[in-house]
Amino acid sequence: MRLTRQQQQTLRAAVDRIIPPDNYPGAWQSGVGDYLARQFESDLRPVLDDYCAGLTALEAESVARFQQSFNLLSDEEQDTVLRHIEAGEVLTAWDVAPCIFFNLLVNTTAEGFYTDPEQGGNRNGVSWAMTGFEEPGSPSPGSPARQPRWGGSGQPAWGGGHLQ
Amino acid sequence: MMTSHDAIIIGTGAAGGIVACVLAEAGKDVLLLERGPALSFSQVGRDHLRNQRLSIYGHNAGPELEGNPRVFVDPAGNARTVRPHEPDYHNNAACVGGGTRVYGAQAWRFMPADFRMASTYGVPEGSSLADWPLTYDDVEPFYERAEWELGVAGDGPALRDYVPRRRDYPLPPVPPSPQTVALKRGAQQLGWITSPVPLLINTLPYGRRDSCIACKYCVGFACPTDAKNGSHNTMIPRALATGHCKLVTAAMADRIETDEEGKVNGVSYFVQEGGLAQERGKAEAHTARAKIVIVSAGAIESARLLLNSYSTHHPNGLGNEYDQVGRNLQGHLYPRAYGLMREKVFNGIGPGVTLATTQFNHGNLGVIGGGMLADDFIKPPIDFWYDSLPPDLPRWGLANKRFMRDNYTRVLHVRGPVQDVPSPEGRVTIDRAVRDRWGIPVARLSGSTHPATVVAAEFMRSRGEEWLRASGCERVWSWRPGLVLSGGQHQAGTCRMGHDPKTSVTDKWGRVHNHDNFFVVDGSLHVTNGGFNPVLTIMALAFRSAAHIVRAYFQCATG
Ligand SMILES: Cc1cc2nc3c(=O)[nH]c(=O)nc-3n(C[C@H](O)[C@H](O)[C@H](O)COP(=O)(O)OP(=O)(O)OC[C@H]3O[C@@H](n4cnc5c(N)ncnc54)[C@H](O)[C@@H]3O)c2cc1C
Numbered sequence: 001m002r003l004t005r006q007q008q009q010t011l012r013a014a015v016d017r018i019i020p021p022d023n024y025p026g027a028w029q030s031g032v033g034d035y036l037a038r039q040f041e042s043d044l045r046p047v048l049d050d051y052c053a054g055l056t057a058l059e060a061e062s063v064a065r066f067q068q069s070f071n072l073l074s075d076e077e078q079d080t081v082l083r084h085i086e087a088g089e090v091l092t093a094w095d096v097a098p099c100i101f102f103n104l105l106v107n108t109t110a111e112g113f114y115t116d117p118e119q120g121g122n123r124n125g126v127s128w129a130m131t132g133f134e135e136p137g138s139p140s141p142g143s144p145a146r147q148p149r150w151g152g153s154g155q156p157a158w159g160g161g162h163l164q
Numbered sequence: 165m166m167t168s169h170d171a172i173i174i175g176t177g178a179a180g181g182i183v184a185c186v187l188a189e190a191g192k193d194v195l196l197l198e199r200g201p202a203l204s205f206s207q208v209g210r211d212h213l214r215n216q217r218l219s220i221y222g223h224n225a226g227p228e229l230e231g232n233p234r235v236f237v238d239p240a241g242n243a244r245t246v247r248p249h250e251p252d253y254h255n256n257a258a259c260v261g262g263g264t265r266v267y268g269a270q271a272w273r274f275m276p277a278d279f280r281m282a283s284t285y286g287v288p289e290g291s292s293l294a295d296w297p298l299t300y301d302d303v304e305p306f307y308e309r310a311e312w313e314l315g316v317a318g319d320g321p322a323l324r325d326y327v328p329r330r331r332d333y334p335l336p337p338v339p340p341s342p343q344t345v346a347l348k349r350g351a352q353q354l355g356w357i358t359s360p361v362p363l364l365i366n367t368l369p370y371g372r373r374d375s376c377i378a379c380k381y382c383v384g385f386a387c388p389t390d391a392k393n394g395s396h397n398t399m400i401p402r403a404l405a406t407g408h409c410k411l412v413t414a415a416m417a418d419r420i421e422t423d424e425e426g427k428v429n430g431v432s433y434f435v436q437e438g439g440l441a442q443e444r445g446k447a448e449a450h451t452a453r454a455k456i457v458i459v460s461a462g463a464i465e466s467a468r469l470l471l472n473s474y475s476t477h478h479p480n481g482l483g484n485e486y487d488q489v490g491r492n493l494q495g496h497l498y499p500r501a502y503g504l505m506r507e508k509v510f511n512g513i514g515p516g517v518t519l520a521t522t523q524f525n526h527g528n529l530g531v532i533g534g535g536m537l538a539d540d541f542i543k544p545p546i547d548f549w550y551d552s553l554p555p556d557l558p559r560w561g562l563a564n565k566r567f568m569r570d571n572y573t574r575v576l577h578v579r580g581p582v583q584d585v586p587s588p589e590g591r592v593t594i595d596r597a598v599r600d601r602w603g604i605p606v607a608r609l610s611g612s613t614h615p616a617t618v619v620a621a622e623f624m625r626s627r628g629e630e631w632l633r634a635s636g637c638e639r640v641w642s643w644r645p646g647l648v649l650s651g652g653q654h655q656a657g658t659c660r661m662g663h664d665p666k667t668s669v670t671d672k673w674g675r676v677h678n679h680d681n682f683f684v685v686d687g688s689l690h691v692t693n694g695g696f697n698p699v700l701t702i703m704a705l706a707f708r709s710a711a712h713i714v715r716a717y718f719q720c721a722t723g
Contacts (some may be wrong), residue, residue: 017560017561019564020562043222079561082560106560111213111546113545114212114568115213115544116210116211116212119211119213123479131545131548131569132508132573134512141308
């Protein structure tokens with residue numbers, strides 16, 4: 001990954017405001033950083049320069065607005081910085097359109113958090129448990145039980161049928 | 165090296181697989197060409213960002229992202245090259261089974277009025293709305309055949325007000341889920357009739373394959389128990405078992421060949437040695453001869469193939485004497501509505517689609533046609549995040565996360581395909597300046613559906629919201645449909661059948677006008693595309709054309 005240390009720190013703090021921790025882990029703890037690291041090497045490579053430029057500009061916005069690095073701001077201050085960027089109200093010069101960067105940040109964070117865990121994020125299916133998509137411990141889709149889950153011994157629970 | 169066959173069929177999708185099987189079982193020697201590979205369950209995989217339903221970075225049933233461009237022309241007239249997983253590509257799939265490898269498998273018949281749209285509604289200006297050269301009764305026996313030979317689960321008696329049928333479905337419908345109960349209650353309150361959604365899914369073991377295990381991955385994925393019935397696991401294995409059908413994969417047809425008199429006599433195609441992952445330049449060119457050539461490459465690629473098969477006798481492409489090939493591209497606008505319930509309506513049991521109403525397919529004041537409305541297949545959370553959240557919900561932060569946490573299981577969805585009022589300007593042409601990996605000029609898509617389609621879609625969106633409110637949703641949201649090109653996964657109409665060669669491409673059997681041995685059999689034939697998912701109609705017509713081909717060409721000739 002070609003991110004500088006500063007960009008890494010900004011990214012980590014930013015994704016945690018896009019999907020903050022509450023009674024479920026936030027984006028970073030659930031592996032969004034790992035998801036992004038993989039994507040920066042593959043699908044996101046064509047937009048990596050925009051992504052990095054956006055992170056640098058986000059840091060500059062934070063300094064311009066609060067005289068501090070983004071990752072050191074309070075949650076509320078971080079949200080303020082992000083909201084201004086979302087609205088296109090920026091104080092500094094940006095090398096990428098703020099809305100393009102912001103969309104990338106939001107979409108790729110959500111992707112890492114909600115997509116299948118094989119892609120690096122959504123560790124242990126945490127977002128799937130959170131949403132109720134998968135109950136923890138439900139059978140792995142790759143090794144299906146051979147019975148319909150809605151029925152007993154091959155007979156559907158809704159009874160009968162219209163077989164002729 | 166040149167081989168010779170009774171018939172060459174191009175494409176192994178919904179229609180191609182059926183025609184191959186019927187011909188091979190009649191003892192005919194069939195060469196079946198498929199541009200894509202045969203995909204195993206694990207090759208299709210479970211990638212939530214790269215599948216045929218949500219294709220953010222790619223997809224899982226072809227075509228390959230590199231080397232298969234199309235050109236899309238937007239309403240302002242700007243043309244750009246698009247890749248297969250981009251929405252403007254209007255992709256279906258490219259693999260053995262075509263769209264049926266990964267489809268959702270809703271198995272709707274069209275209604276009698278769907279075959280008589282011009283007579284029923286008149287033809288609005290600027291539209292190419294027309295009647296079919298056949299009626300529902302002509303197709304009914306073949307709907308039944310498709311339902312029984314592939315296997316459809318449904319409740320025939322519950323659907324008797326929608327279409328007449330002689331025989332019930334072979335399999336019982338999928339069971340209701342909590343959302344079914346809520347929607348049924350709402351429909352009852354509105355006085356609407358509902359029924360279970362018919363699906364090409366084994367609710368019991370059928371066709372020597374297992375039954376559905378109710379996983380959450382029907383649309384855009386493959387079935388872990390092979391209980392979803394498509395060409396790849398029903399008709400094509402049967403065709404191959406006869407020993408009369410030779411399937412060649414990674415085989416891209418580039419031209420229909422004709423003789424000195426302009427009569428169709430074969431197909432040229434490229435075979436990518438070592439499979440599609442290989443570099444450009446290693447393709448081997450072949451030509452095969454046949455008594456009959458049958459095109460079944462899907463509505464966009466079939467039109468492309470006919471247009472690319474020009475010659476001195478057919479300077480505008482095959483079947484295109486009157487500039488009809490590629491016109492009237494249709495799919496479906498798909499209005500959808502969402503609503504928030506107080507209680508959970510999700511139980512994680514797939515497929516997810518359970519209940520529909522066909523109440524508004526016709527007879528709507530001020531609307532041409534209409535459409536079916538149903539609940540939806542289970543959506544993976546990332547798909548839900550992109551597709552289903554209320555427009556006024558912040559897209560990030562705790563509010564967004566909490567909505568996902570609290571309401572993923574409480575959102576009711578209804579959606580449905582709206583009958584397209586076709587426009588001749590929604591079309592497929594050829595762009596000679598852009599070539600695919602084989603050097604073949606690519607499809608260029610332009611135009612849009614007729615504005616009357618948008619009126620119907622807006623009407624159906626309101627019915628969707630109405631249904632959700634009556635079902636107990638506190639908040640309801642949806643989006644206004646726009647005037648766009650409709651095609652995509654439900655693409656159809658580009659080689660429409662008809663009596664008049666000046667306004668159609670084939671006769672009512674799919675035989676291309678002015679040719680006696682050249683057929684189109686896929687969704688391209690649809691004169692109109694119904695207010696329903698199209699695949700069962702494509703299948704029924706394929707059975708019908710195949711039976712005709714065997715009867716008319718082979719029974720007396722070789723009998
Ligand atoms: C995710 C998804 C969900 C869907 N859900 C439903 C549903 O629930 N209900 C429904 O009714 N429909 C559904 N559909 C649509 C349905 O799959 C299509 O209507 C149907 O497959 C079209 O059949 P066809 O024979 O016209 O073409 P296809 O099935 O597209 O088959 C065409 C075949 O031809 C091959 N081909 C193309 N060009 C060439 C060439 N030059 N040489 C060799 N081979 C070629 C292609 O690779 C493909 O295999 C869905 C589709 C998708 C992708």
